[in-house]
Amino acid sequence: MNEQQQDLIPLSPGERLRAGREHRGLSEEDVSRSLKCSVEVIRAIEADKHARLAPVYRRGFVRAYAEFLDIDPALVQSATDETYEESSALRSVFPEARQLKSSDRWLRVASYALASLLVGTLAWQVTHEAARLTNVEGDSVSAAGTMTPPPSAHVSASIASLESLRVPAAARAGAGRQAWQAVDNGLANAPLAEGEHLLELHASADSWVEIVGPDGQRLERDLVRGGEKRSYRGQAPFDLSIGRSSAIQLFLDGESVDLSAHAREDVARLRLDPAAAPAESEEVAEQPPQES
Structure with a gap:
């Protein structure tokens, strides 16, 4: 690829390095053996996927690759830094807060009011029932001296001691x-039938x-x-x-x-x-x- 073609079709840092490797007739394995790195690192650099490389080694791998192909490291390095900064820019992961409409705001207030009314009603019923049962128990204790089991309740002598x-x-x-x-x-006094x-x-x-x-x-x-x-x-x-x-x-x-x-x-x-x-x-x- 000549300089005129480069001006017409701008190449990314990875594309420039891959074009240089192919121009020299080298494979990815040849470059990885020479630079003593894995083939995945060479592929990531040529694909401009710098996020896969550790920030500590990214600049060193790119510079070494450019020097190996006799390409100006400064040109490739600056373009690589610009590409990495654009791809690694922080983005908000939270959606922007949506402003509530007037109808939504009134619906939320009505829901809170209805829930509060329901809870208050249930609490009043429980308190009222507890007070009623307390009064009934107090009347039974004052009349009989203690709580007695219902006449229809049968207790097994094999379960409870006498x-x-x-x-x-x-x-x-x-x-x-x-x-x-x-x-x-009445039974004892009534006459017996035959x-x-x-x-x-x-x-x-x-x-x-x-x-x-x-x-x-x-x-x-x-x-x-x-x-x-x-x-x-x-x-x-x-x-x-x-x-x-x-x-x-x-x-x-x-x-x-x-x-x-x-x-x-x-x-x-x-x-x-x-x-x-x-x-x-x-x-x-x-x-x-x-x-x-």
Whole structure:
């Protein structure tokens, strides 16, 4: 390439160096061996991709390459610096702030106001409900002396100990106990129908009681509190399971039933059938062999 052509078509520093290398018939590998650098460095210089080169070595590689091709290093070096400065100019990576329109500004204010109103409403509801529950609990405690479990709640004696289920006497004297007592008194005083039997329980301490009638109907499955008396009517036989049987007095048609004969580890299981005497235990004793 002559000087006239160079003036007509300006060459970049990399293009000038590549043209000089090709004019001498040298390959990229030949130049890399002579300059003791990698082929990637030669390609980056010729492609004017100076950002791939470390700033410390960039100027030295370009000068050495120009001197190797007998090209004025000052000409190539100045053009290289200008190209690198243009390509490495700092650019803002953040978009310019967009000015909010009047409609956008009012929409944002309305959204903030609506969110604040919603949060305030929820806070008021929570506070109001908490105050209501506190008043209800205070009325219940002042009336019964303590909080009592609902009558329909059944507690398994295998899960909680009987001592932990005790409640003060003032709570046991509440409306639930009075209702039970009224029902039991009515059953005990009412005349028995033909074939019916009256079963009565007197508990001196908390005990778990389960009573099943002849048709499989469950007459009772509950924790009987100490001091309570309960009565049941139905056809015989009755299958009973009583936890803490030592605290229970059992009566069938007014006659006392001895639970100690049917208890093991203070748990009694027996069947009451007035037609068969005496009360049968669920554990069948071994019969001695009969002599022939």
